[in-house]
Each structure stands twice: as C-alpha cells, then as structure tokens.
Amino acid sequence: QSALTQPHSVSGSPGQSVAISCTGTSSDVGGYNYVSWYQHHPGKAPKVVIYDVSQRPSGVPDRFSGSKSGNAASLTISGLQAEDEADYYCFSWAGRSWVFGGGTKLTVL
C-alpha cells in the first residue's frame, strides 16, 4: 500500500493551465478506472472534483478535467482562478484497499 506519487507543488498564473500527475502501478492506477481527485482547502472538508478518471461531478466547473495513461493519471485545471489554490489529492482503488497520493499544493501566483 505505497502512496501514489504526486509532485509536491505546482504553480500557475490566473488564466493559465496546470497539470498535476499521479503515478502508481499496474496494481492500482493502471489496473482500474477508479481514480478520483480531491480539492482540499485547509480547515475545510475535501471535495471531489474528478471521479472514475475523467468524470466531473455536477457543480464542478468544466475547467477541471482528468485523464489516465498506463500507470499515471493526471488532473488538469485550465483558466486558473484564485480560488483554485488548494491541496489536491489523487485516490485509487488498489485491488483490496484504497490509496491516496501524497498531495500537491497548487499556488495561483
């Protein structure tokens, strides 16, 4: 049950696009289409922004998109806005359990 690998931090200016990667193995990310992404503003409850690799819950702006290739998933946020600054976590089914990524801090410059 090793944590999925995410970059510690990413940054972008308002209006730009950023991508956050999430690398696992064939036993988790690569083996199932059950990858989801969570936005977490400190002190608040996390919120799902992408589920099942690329599905967007109602109410989440279409600026958020997800994809997967092999053992790596990716969250892309386009048209960055100040309120997007938060911590982001990927999450995947791993066959018998679930596992989070280590988290990525997104800074909007």
Place this chain on the structure above:
Amino acid sequence: QVQLVESGGGVVQPGRSQRLSCAASGFSFSNHAMHWVRQAPGKGLEWVAVLSYHGSSEAYADSVKGRFTISRDNSKNTLYLQMNSLRPEDTAVYFCVRGNGANYGTHLDYWGQGTLVTVSS
C-alpha cells in the same frame, strides 16, 4: 442535505483505546459504503478503512490493520471506528466519508468536518 458529523476525538495515552462515531443524515445510510480517512498534522490524506453498506465487507490500511475496527449500526445511521493500541503516529484529524456506492463504490462523495485524535502521554 447530506450531513456527516464525527465525534469522540480527544487526547488519549499511547496504548489506550478510543472509539469514534459518525452520525449520518440526509441520505439513505444503509445504501452506502462508508470510509474513514485521516490527516496527520502537516501531512496528506491517508485512507484508513471502508465498510460495505450491509457491513459484511471491510478493508483496512496496513498501518491500522489488526488495531482498528470499522463497524456500523444502520438502525442508528451511525458509523464507528474502534481504535486500539493507539500510537503517537495515529494522531490526526479523522474524517467520516461516504462512498458513492453500496459495496465500496468508486470514489468518496461526501465528507464530514473531522474530529481530532491526539495520542500523547
């Protein structure tokens, strides 16, 4: 609306036990898998355990297996986490989280606000 309210956090000595509760409302509790997720101070999210809608299937993170037990009472719309043999590294905010499906689902769709457990002498 969906509400998940955790309780039972506090300061506990190493080696002792603590039980967390999560009161659910605003949805059909007995139709959803439920998870516990924790976040240690300054650290990322860590998945802890999941229990299926009827309580017959469960899974745990290796870090808590054999020490923690997840359970539910569908008649009371309540989820529990029994934590035994607590260690300082179990210090964290514990979140009660709803799975989107009846068995394990595919993702976590609603989160509580969390309850802080501090393991310290």
